[in-house]
Amino acid sequence: MQVVVTFRHMPKSGALKRYAEEKVAHAISKYFKGGEIEAHVVLWVERFWHIADFTITFKGMTAKVEERSEDMYSSIDLAMDKLERQLRRYKEKIRDHKSAPARDVAPMPTTE
Numbered sequence: 001m002q003v004v005v006t007f008r009h010m011p012k013s014g015a016l017k018r019y020a021e022e023k024v025a026h027a028i029s030k031y032f033k034g035g036e037i038e039a040h041v042v043l044w045v046e047r048f049w050h051i052a053d054f055t056i057t058f059k060g061m062t063a064k065v066e067e068r069s070e071d072m073y074s075s076i077d078l079a080m081d082k083l084e085r086q087l088r089r090y091k092e093k094i095r096d097h098k099s100a101p102a103r104d105v106a107p108m109p110t111t112e
Contacts, residue, residue, distance in 0.1 A: 001028060001037045008044035016043060016072060023080045024054065031087040035059055043072060052079040061090055 003024050005017045020041045028037055035058060042053040051068045052075040063086040067079035 001025065001039065003039040003041065005041045005043065008042060010043070010045045016076075019073065020052070020076055023076060024056070024083075027080055027084050027087060028056065028058075030084070031091045032058060043076075045072075050075045052076045054079050054083050056083065056087075063087060063090070 003021045005020050007013070007016075020043065024039045024041065028039070038057045040055045044051050044053075046068075048070060049068045050070065050072040051066065052072065053066045054064070056063045063083060065079045065082045065086065067075050067082060069075045069078060
């Protein structure tokens with residue numbers, strides 16, 4: 001898993017970077033095991049809004065989430081809640097698709 005954290009219009013913070021990386025790693029490991037997973041996190045400040053933008057790419061699926069609040073940590077938490085919902089829906093969609101029962105087929109008459 002590769003996580004890239006980018007800061008815009010704000011100084012880099014090791015604590016924010018670790019916090020975002022830990023949250024992403026926890027959410028992804030909760031729903032998916034292994035595979036080539038890329039996560040790009042962009043954190044920036046716009047006027048008085050602190051904005052967190054997450055983009056996760058996994059086996060052709062892309063989940064994109066943006067959340068804003070007055071505190072960067074709460075923006076990250078709110079964005080992670082949305083991201084976990086998206087990942088859960090995607091996982092359920094895959095599970096339901098794979099576990100769909102086969103169609104009922106009438107048995108073929110035997111000729112004796």
